[in-house]
Amino acid sequence: GESVGLHLPTLSVQEGDNSIINCAYSNSASDYFIWYKQESGKGPQFIIDIRSNMDKRQGQRVTVLLNKTVKHLSLQIAATQPGDSAVYFCAENPNSGYSTLTFGKGTMLLVSP
Amino acid sequence: SQTIHQWPATLVQPVGSPLSLECTVEGTSNPNLYWYRQAAGRGLQLLFYSVGIGQISSEVPQNLSASRPQDRQFILSSKKLLLSDSGFYLCAWSVAGFPGETQYFGPGTRLLVL
Numbered sequence: 416g417e418s419v420g421l422h423l424p425t426l427s428v429q430e431g432d433n434s435i436i437n438c439a440y441s442n443s444a445s446d447y448f449i450w451y452k453q454e455s456g457k458g459p460q461f462i463i464d465i466r467s468n469m470d471k472r473q474g475q476r477v478t479v480l481l482n483k484t485v486k487h488l489s490l491q492i493a494a495t496q497p498g499d500s501a502v503y504f505c506a507e508n509p510n511s512g513y514s515t516l517t518f519g520k521g522t523m524l525l526v527s528p
Numbered sequence: 529s530q531t532i533h534q535w536p537a538t539l540v541q542p543v544g545s546p547l548s549l550e551c552t553v554e555g556t557s558n559p560n561l562y563w564y565r566q567a568a569g570r571g572l573q574l575l576f577y578s579v580g581i582g583q584i585s586s587e588v589p590q591n592l593s594a595s596r597p598q599d600r601q602f603i604l605s606s607k608k609l610l611l612s613d614s615g616f617y618l619c620a621w622s623v624a625g626f627p628g629e630t631q632y633f634g635p636g637t638r639l640l641v642l
Contacts, residue, residue, distance in 0.1 A: 449630055458618050458633035504571070508628035515562070515627045520571040
């Protein structure tokens, strides 16, 4: 079936670098996308979302980019900090009746001081 | 503001014993409620979701069941636990309506079945 997937299971960066986490989705009807951050032993935390009528959305140190042509979603984290170390999930709303969110498997971000 | 609670935080149970995990939400009415399981280093597996009291949708046939006795209470149960039931159980809520909107997660319950 259609699913959300991630290109890289682990991303290692140095503190202060910018991080980019990628996500590919296969359902062209999906109209809403979310990024979550999950720290070890905790529940996922909402970071930022974007609707399909937008290409870019910015938050505090984070930017989400949506490329509907190639069905690609990315999360950019500026000036990455050790506290950003976590697993990052993307999720999509398949926009099909009462369908729930579909989650990707996650990317581990490791930030070295 | 809305908050979501789960308990217990950690649970160690023998194989064959019953299970009851509870989730409650505060600060919102008629939320959609969800139960997920997450195996170590893996993604989220949706187990059940509910759009209202007494309305439960099961996503994966298994040894577990869910109930929603009150508007903001969601319970995950099992009559006899299996080793494969070990994992991290997460409850989540979203605003009333179609269940494809943002979900907000609780702190989770770590279950170890021995």
